[in-house]
Amino acid sequence: MSRPAFTFGWLFVLCCIAARPNISAAFDERIEFYVNRVKPLLQTKCYACHGALNQEAELRLDTGASIQKGGDSGPAIDLQDVEASLLLQRITATDPDERMPPENDALTTDQIEVIANWIREGGHAPENESPQVDPAKHWAFQPLGNCEPPDSA
Numbered sequence: 001m002s003r004p005a006f007t008f009g010w011l012f013v014l015c016c017i018a019a020r021p022n023i024s025a026a027f028d029e030r031i032e033f034y035v036n037r038v039k040p041l042l043q044t045k046c047y048a049c050h051g052a053l054n055q056e057a058e059l060r061l062d063t064g065a066s067i068q069k070g071g072d073s074g075p076a077i078d079l080q081d082v083e084a085s086l087l088l089q090r091i092t093a094t095d096p097d098e099r100m101p102p103e104n105d106a107l108t109t110d111q112i113e114v115i116a117n118w119i120r121e122g123g124h125a126p127e128n129e130s131p132q133v134d135p136a137k138h139w140a141f142q143p144l145g146n147c148e149p150p151d152s153a
Helices: 004-021 021-047 064-069 086-092 107-122
Strands: none
Touching: 021 107, 086 107
């Protein structure tokens, strides 16, 4: 093979590699969107009833996996039909008895759109995401035990 053909071949391969969509970067952006936009919103608006201390209707919203698992009514998000997602239905409900969060703490239109966009984009969350730690398990709330003082030599 001649040198120009060889060079052109490598140039072609490099251009193909550079031109292909960067799938991992797009995935990372979706994870980043969840971590920076969705999770803080859920933490502020939902964890009081669906976090470590309480799980109304057996629903936890502190990890992507627990959101997909859902609670008594089934999965909280439907990736095939965003509008059928229970989470979206509850935060957009007009009936005060159905709407979440309850009472005067409704989500704004922008906050609802953040959650809807996250679901539309596939509901991505980190695979190794840890749930919120139950504050009652903090060491300061554990019963004291008997221990022997160290030997002084």
